[in-house]
Amino acid sequence: MTRPPLNRLDESLLTPLPPFSRLERSEIRAILDQAVSRRVEEGATVFHEGAPADRFFLLLDGTIRVIRVTATGEHVTALHIPAGQLFGIAPALGKDHYPATAQAASEALMLSWPARLWPRFAALDGFTTETYATVGKRLGEINDRIVEMATLAVEQRVANALARLVNQTGRKVEGGIEIGFPLTRQDLSEMTGTTLHTVSRLLSAWEKDGIVSSRRKHVTVTDPHRLVVLGQRRG
């Protein structure tokens, strides 16, 4: 499952990514040589909530879903992480256990390093600045979700969740923009704090109105503008 790099990883993997972009070629080389690369399939778990945070990760391709499971077994999706970002960076926040579970929303490709190397990374020029900017963005996102949950009705929350996914992972297809990974009604309900039944009803209604179009596990937004409008207060 985890394997050392068989052939050297190419430096161009990291150069375009913000936390690494200011580094010297030699520094990037050193970082890559210490990385372990890993491929996980759709739905597989990368690490579990509460497990010792022994590694941190960089997502090269795919999407990671960050979820938490309650005492009664309900799943709540806290966040989606797009390709190009660090995740599992518990060490950066003074935690020695992962605060949530990370699973692959679609097949994913990632690099990882042992947590004990974090301080060395942190010492690199511009690395911390960029990292904490990412943390700041996530904090902002998650805050927006609280405001949303506190003030909006289910329909608006689902509309906004879909709109966010379109922006983060959407890819143009004929007739609209498709979410970039397999997505069930249940998944959407776990992102918005509702039930798969309600999501199903909403998507059915929206499909009738020509706003979305969906097949099993695939959702395409055909009228993004109207979707955004649905997300506003007052329908």
Next chain:
Amino acid sequence: MTRPPLNRLDESLLTPLPPFSRLERSEIRAILDQAVSRRVEEGATVFHEGAPADRFFLLLDGTIRVIRVTATGEHVTALHIPAGQLFGIAPALGKDHYPATAQAASEALMLSWPARLWPRFAALDGFTTETYATVGKRLGEINDRIVEMATLAVEQRVANALARLVNQTGRKVEGGIEIGFPLTRQDLSEMTGTTLHTVSRLLSAWEKDGIVSSRRKHVTVTDPHRLVVLGQRRG
């Protein structure tokens, strides 16, 4: 309103606080000499969401409420900050504008420094580590709130919010533990995403059951254990 320190601030103000505890006496002296102290009264705003983040703060006494206001004018309370913590640390997260509004829940006393000094603080031994541990804790807290909002009913959310306030700011009084600052039903509703009416009904019911006791703007929890039980799933 903002005023320079008239008499030198005492070093013992900072020594016990985690981000400063590892610093030399001389370093603390230098930090204090650059600080501006400020007292704000109950309800006053320290800084507004969206304003340029030109200063960062340390709360010496009182409680700060972090709120966001929606386009339609609703208020949502994201977080309460207890005495002894840094706040408004937008510079630490790469932001040059405050992402939320901070207001004093009770009369509050704070120090502040210009944002441009942040890098110098960050270079001090152990300072960043402790700061980001705080950020991590807040991220965790806010995450818990999302899980709560997604899975719990109103009664349980309000019970948990009260329980949290008891832990953070409660002080023993005869007959129970009182929340450490003035708190209205409206305030509680803004923390839990419900209406003041529902909160009022809940508190009335709990008062009848001997779990809380309240007078105008003051809430005392008389049976903390049963309150915690109310916060669990299944009442």
Next chain:
DNA sequence: CGAACCTTTGACACAAATCAAGTCACGTGG
């Protein structure tokens, strides 16, 4: 071909928002 799963739809129940008065405490100013 069957099993596992995702999805849809209807009927019903209920928690909580909304609508609507009205009482009660407190601080202010005359």
Next chain:
DNA sequence: CCACGTGACTTGATTTGTGTCAAAGGTTCG
């Protein structure tokens, strides 16, 4: 010091958005 006004709180009646319960249809894959 009392009257007045404002803001906090309470409580009932009504409405409604969503969850829950229930059943069945559709897809995919082994």
